[in-house]
Amino acid sequence: MKVGGRKMKRILTVVIVVSMVMALLMMLATGCKEQADSVTDDATVTEEEVAEETAEDMGEKVVKVMHIASPEADYVAEHLEEFEEMTGIKVEMDIVPRDDINVRYLRELIQGIGTYDVVGGMGSDNYTTYVYKGNYIPLGDYMTDEEVDNIYAKDIFIDPRTGKLSGITQYQNWEMLFYRKDLLNDPDEQAAFKEKYDRDLTVPKTMDELLEVAEFFHRPPEMYGYFVGAVPWSIFGDFACAIIGEGVNISDEEGNLTLTNEGVVNAMDYVAKLAQFGPPGWETQSFFDADQLMQEGKLFMYQNWFYIWQQYSTEFTDMIGVAPPTGNVQPGVFLSGFLTLVPANAPNPELGIEFLKWFGSYDFQKQQTIATGNLPNRTDVLEDSEVVESIASFDQYKACVPYTGILKTTWGNELQTGLQEAFFRIVNGEVDAAGAMDWLQNEKYADRKAIE
Amino acid sequence: MEKFKIANSIRENKFGFYFTLPALLFMLFFISYPIARTLYLSFHTYNPIQSNEIIFVGLENYKWLFNEPNFLNSLSITLIFTILSVIIEAIVGLSIALLLDIFRSRGTISSFISKIVLSVFIIPWALPGIAAGVVWKLLYHPTFGLINSILGRDIRWLSEKYLALFSLIVADAWKTFPFFLIIFFAAITSMSKEQSEAARTDGANWLQELRYITLPSMFPIIVIAIVFRAIDAFTKIFDLVYILTGGGPGRATEVLPLLIYNTGLRFFRFGTASALSIVVMLFSFLFGIWLFRRRR
Numbered sequence: 001m002k003v004g005g006r007k008m009k010r011i012l013t014v015v016i017v018v019s020m021v022m023a024l025l026m027m028l029a030t031g032c033k034e035q036a037d038s039v040t041d042d043a044t045v046t047e048e049e050v051a052e053e054t055a056e057d058m059g060e061k062v063v064k065v066m067h068i069a070s071p072e073a074d075y076v077a078e079h080l081e082e083f084e085e086m087t088g089i090k091v092e093m094d095i096v097p098r099d100d101i102n103v104r105y106l107r108e109l110i111q112g113i114g115t116y117d118v119v120g121g122m123g124s125d126n127y128t129t130y131v132y133k134g135n136y137i138p139l140g141d142y143m144t145d146e147e148v149d150n151i152y153a154k155d156i157f158i159d160p161r162t163g164k165l166s167g168i169t170q171y172q173n174w175e176m177l178f179y180r181k182d183l184l185n186d187p188d189e190q191a192a193f194k195e196k197y198d199r200d201l202t203v204p205k206t207m208d209e210l211l212e213v214a215e216f217f218h219r220p221p222e223m224y225g226y227f228v229g230a231v232p233w234s235i236f237g238d239f240a241c242a243i244i245g246e247g248v249n250i251s252d253e254e255g256n257l258t259l260t261n262e263g264v265v266n267a268m269d270y271v272a273k274l275a276q277f278g279p280p281g282w283e284t285q286s287f288f289d290a291d292q293l294m295q296e297g298k299l300f301m302y303q304n305w306f307y308i309w310q311q312y313s314t315e316f317t318d319m320i321g322v323a324p325p326t327g328n329v330q331p332g333v334f335l336s337g338f339l340t341l342v343p344a345n346a347p348n349p350e351l352g353i354e355f356l357k358w359f360g361s362y363d364f365q366k367q368q369t370i371a372t373g374n375l376p377n378r379t380d381v382l383e384d385s386e387v388v389e390s391i392a393s394f395d396q397y398k399a400c401v402p403y404t405g406i407l408k409t410t411w412g413n414e415l416q417t418g419l420q421e422a423f424f425r426i427v428n429g430e431v432d433a434a435g436a437m438d439w440l441q442n443e444k445y446a447d448r449k450a451i452e
Numbered sequence: 453m454e455k456f457k458i459a460n461s462i463r464e465n466k467f468g469f470y471f472t473l474p475a476l477l478f479m480l481f482f483i484s485y486p487i488a489r490t491l492y493l494s495f496h497t498y499n500p501i502q503s504n505e506i507i508f509v510g511l512e513n514y515k516w517l518f519n520e521p522n523f524l525n526s527l528s529i530t531l532i533f534t535i536l537s538v539i540i541e542a543i544v545g546l547s548i549a550l551l552l553d554i555f556r557s558r559g560t561i562s563s564f565i566s567k568i569v570l571s572v573f574i575i576p577w578a579l580p581g582i583a584a585g586v587v588w589k590l591l592y593h594p595t596f597g598l599i600n601s602i603l604g605r606d607i608r609w610l611s612e613k614y615l616a617l618f619s620l621i622v623a624d625a626w627k628t629f630p631f632f633l634i635i636f637f638a639a640i641t642s643m644s645k646e647q648s649e650a651a652r653t654d655g656a657n658w659l660q661e662l663r664y665i666t667l668p669s670m671f672p673i674i675v676i677a678i679v680f681r682a683i684d685a686f687t688k689i690f691d692l693v694y695i696l697t698g699g700g701p702g703r704a705t706e707v708l709p710l711l712i713y714n715t716g717l718r719f720f721r722f723g724t725a726s727a728l729s730i731v732v733m734l735f736s737f738l739f740g741i742w743l744f745r746r747r748r
Contacts, residue, residue: 102717102718102720103717106500106501106720110500110501110504111500111504129501133501221595221606230700230701230702231698231700232698279594279595280594280595280606280607280608280611281593281594281595281608281609281610281611282611283608283610283611283700283701283702284610284611284616284696284697284698284700284701289593292596293595296596298595410501410502411501411719413718413719414718414719414721417714417718417719420700420702421702421703424701424702424703428702452501452502
């Protein structure tokens, strides 16, 4: 027994020592990984980081920027040198994964922990939350009235508490309608459509037209008429477009929730009807899946953000066309595009403001538009001839500018899930659109306001 | 008396005690503080977007949970997921372990090959959940997926309510059965061969040997492995679901960890999310106790 006990002790000792060594190694590895995660992972950046720390120690100016992991953040990272050369301010940029970003916004802009001078990457589902509730330094204080007026859709970014411009977006975009141009212009298809619907086959402008065209081209399994991806963050775009297209919103002037108003109910009804023309699997897919279907020639049309147009307009020139998003009252132009703010507790707010000014400058906005295909936030850049020439079908984009809007709520992420839940109740035949929205407004979100 | 025993034990093993003290303090702080904080928040309302105030609400969060259809939905989904995935993983793991053992006993080369095969089986377990999720998402894709192209059918693996849950269970079983395989294989190979040889001498066939000798000998290990894995599946299944279905279609695969993530880190309802976490912790605790008692 004694021998067995000793043996056991020896084994336990080995196990404990090995575990401790493993834990130590893991801690070291985690530490290394965290370091590598900051900005990029090559050796040059490590040198740059060292240089930044040295610069800070020597009293040089360093602005700390937080951004969301995205091609747009990569674009900024690639052009930081321009800012540094222009201002002499070094930039330290953290690119945060999407799954972590919401908590980071909360910590910087609500709880005010003050790590960063610039907080960027907020999509429109967060606009109202942080413009209305965030603690930040209003950029409007550092801009002339003319400069503020030059930003289109600026009202979305005005803080109702102060009446001042909160910050600016890195770029602006919205969902457009992408469709099979070749099929739409095909004389045989046009004749068949006219015979069936007693009207010409054109790019749909209203939701009823959209339903008809989707139905006409829905020929599974060769082709699907329309795509609604029902992942919450994807379908929220479809809801938002349809609601804005009805000329209504989910909130009234007092910030009350208005999910049962006729326009919102109609919008929900249309989105639910459109979903039936989707490919198998749409229930757990997003617009990214539709991109692949479109390129394979298996989808007739869908709505998506600007990013895809650069590829379509160069690789599928004769096949795919672009048009403003549909809407019964107006084009359903659901604006988004990485809002950027300077937190009130920023360590160096004046440097943050400098950074935002660079973001909003004519040159940055122009070059970014030409390089990425995302629209600028400035009206004057929209008029620039080089910008106009750089984007195919630019007129289609520009036609949308007067109608840009967002869904106003301070709990957009939660509402996304609720809307998706209501949508599935309709699709599963449990209730109609009016019943679903009534359930949402008066049961699930009873006693809640859109702006809380 | 008990007090003296502990004091004596510490005195006798002073050296060992000091060695473990940092780890104990570390554990005390990094385990007990988050649990205590979560417990505290579960009795409060805290939504920083609305207000920075933490308001005491007593049992309101718990009451709300048990009246909330989404919680009950998630609870039932997680239970179904846990039970089915653990059963499948244990059966597959045990079957392969037994097959490898038979193969191993056929000579040196066979033994060597069985070790290689075992190493290959470990690969899914070593894969990060996110990577496994992406691979399975591609395999399950209704239009371009490999599974449908082999079957020549348009099956909506991730879009039908029950099929989506089944698909998740299959993906999870693929990823996690090596856990059982390794444990069971180790248990089988370390078992004394005397009983088996005696049984064989008495004319027992392989099945009888398995039923009356191998499985009863392995039973304590099987129970422990199932308890660990069940608690793990119940409380930690997140990455695969997040990537494959995001909890959909609708909320058909919204397991409890995903509900907690959404409630806390997306909706910022920290009080409710804390109550959810405490309930999940209690469930897994009770589940573990129940399984251990079954072992006796």
